[in-house]
Amino acid sequence: MAEETPDKQYYRIGEVSRITSLKPSVLRFWEAEFKELRPPKSRTGQRLYSRKDIELLLEIKRLLYGEKLTIDGARKRLATGKGQRLAGEPPGQDQALKEILLSVKHELELLKKQLQ
Numbered sequence: 264m265a266e267e268t269p270d271k272q273y274y275r276i277g278e279v280s281r282i283t284s285l286k287p288s289v290l291r292f293w294e295a296e297f298k299e300l301r302p303p304k305s306r307t308g309q310r311l312y313s314r315k316d317i318e319l320l321l322e323i324k325r326l327l328y329g330e331k332l333t334i335d336g337a338r339k340r341l342a343t344g345k346g347q348r349l350a351g352e353p354p355g356q357d358q359a360l361k362e363i364l365l366s367v368k369h370e371l372e373l374l375k376k377q378l379q
Contacts, residue, residue, distance in 0.1 A: 274311070274313075276309070276312070282317060283320050283321060283324060285320065290310075293323060297338060297341065299319055299341060300320065300323070326340055
């Protein structure tokens with residue numbers, strides 16, 4: 264994750280993009296590809312993602328980018344419930360926290376280099 268997740272009920276697409284390090288166009292594309300991902304829209308048409316949606320996005324990201332599955336393969340893994348947790352892996356929320364910590368560490372290293 265690119266930045267720490269603020270503690271609130273809903274997040275707009277720009278915030279989710281920063282949190283997950285995924286472009287907004289990728290988020291919109293994945294909505295069309297994964298039926299589990301259907302964030303509601305506000306009266307003005309803005310997508311409102313929940314923490315559960317963000318965890319699902321991180322899981323999809325792990326399946327596609329980490330495990331190198333195809334979209335169809337990731338869909339099947341999520342449908343069987345095997346995408347949620349593999350043997351020896353922490354649960355999704357722990358994985359999300361791990362992503363946050365790694366991202367924060369990376370950002371701090373970049374800031375440190377800029378200050379030197």
